[in-house]
Amino acid sequence: GDSVTQMEGPVTLSEEAFLTINCTYTATGYPSLFWYVQYPGEGLQLLLKATKADDKGSNKGFEATYRKETTSFHLEKGSVQVSDSAVYFCALRRGTSYDKVIFGPGTSLSVIP
Amino acid sequence: GAGVSQSPSNKVTEKGKDVELRCDPISGHTALYWYRQSLGQGLEFLIYFQGNSAPDKSGLPSDRFSAERTGGSVSTLTIQRTQQEDSAVYLCASSLFQDTQYFGPGTRLTVL
Numbered sequence: 001g002d003s004v005t006q007m008e009g010p011v012t013l014s015e016e017a018f019l020t021i022n023c024t025y026t027a028t029g030y031p032s033l034f035w036y037v038q039y040p041g042e043g044l045q046l047l048l049k050a051t052k053a054d055d056k057g058s059n060k061g062f063e064a065t066y067r068k069e070t071t072s073f074h075l076e077k078g079s080v081q082v083s084d085s086a087v088y089f090c091a092l093r094r095g096t097s098y099d100k101v102i103f104g105p106g107t108s109l110s111v112i113p
Numbered sequence: 114g115a116g117v118s119q120s121p122s123n124k125v126t127e128k129g130k131d132v133e134l135r136c137d138p139i140s141g142h143t144a145l146y147w148y149r150q151s152l153g154q155g156l157e158f159l160i161y162f163q164g165n166s167a168p169d170k171s172g173l174p175s176d177r178f179s180a181e182r183t184g185g186s187v188s189t190l191t192i193q194r195t196q197q198e199d200s201a202v203y204l205c206a207s208s209l210f211q212d213t214q215y216f217g218p219g220t221r222l223t224v225l
Contacts, residue, residue: 034213043218044204089156093214100146100169101206101214103156 002027004104006090012110013080021075021107023064023090031092033057033066033073034101039086047075047088080111115139117217119205125223126195134190134220138207145188146214147180151201159203162188195224 006023013019025033035047035057048057053068062077073090090104118137126132138145147159158172162182173179177195182188192199202221206214 036216044206044216046213046215049213100158100161100172101148102158105155 002031002092002094002102004090004092004102006104007107008105010108010110012112015082015111015113016079019075019077019080019084019109021088021090021109023073023075023104025071025073025090025092027092027094029094031094033064034091034093035062035064035073035075036089036091036103037086038089038106044089080109082111082113085109085111117205117207117215119217119220121220122218123221123223125225127225128197129194131191131193132195132222134203134222136188136190136205136217138186138188138205139215142207142209143185144208144210145182146206146208147188147190148204148206149201150204150219156204159190192222197224200224
């Protein structure tokens, strides 16, 4: 079945460091791909998305490119801040009209000053 | 409202009691989803509604779990005879047709 794999962490970085969180997926067809973020004590928020191959999603300095050839959707940010400390979830949704989101296990990120 | 709302935000109950969790989706969103977030299990899909019908109930863990949606809006997730393993954060999301799912803040359920 469809699935998402991502590095589980925890990941600890110093402020202004470069961030990469790897995400790969297994799915039939052409899923939409998402990164969701969960800040401490808060609910899930959509961070960015891409709906077709080679699309790049971006938001708040984060980027991820939909790579169908490698079935990947790695999250990157050039310079992290303390406020980026959160859990990041890679996810997919199959390209049908209504469908559940399948989440990866989440990656905990801590950014230290 | 502007976003998905859920109530209560926290619920503590005793093993064997029934609980009801409520979700108010974003106005106009036709699809509504329930997920569960627990330690060791990550985020699990439970059920989704298209309008008032539930085409996919595949994620409900047992027959103690049920959900309904009325008027194409509010949804209630009911857990009967709660067990300690039901302790989790229950998340609701809503979306338009083929669009992004937006999540509520969740209900944290603790079964003692």
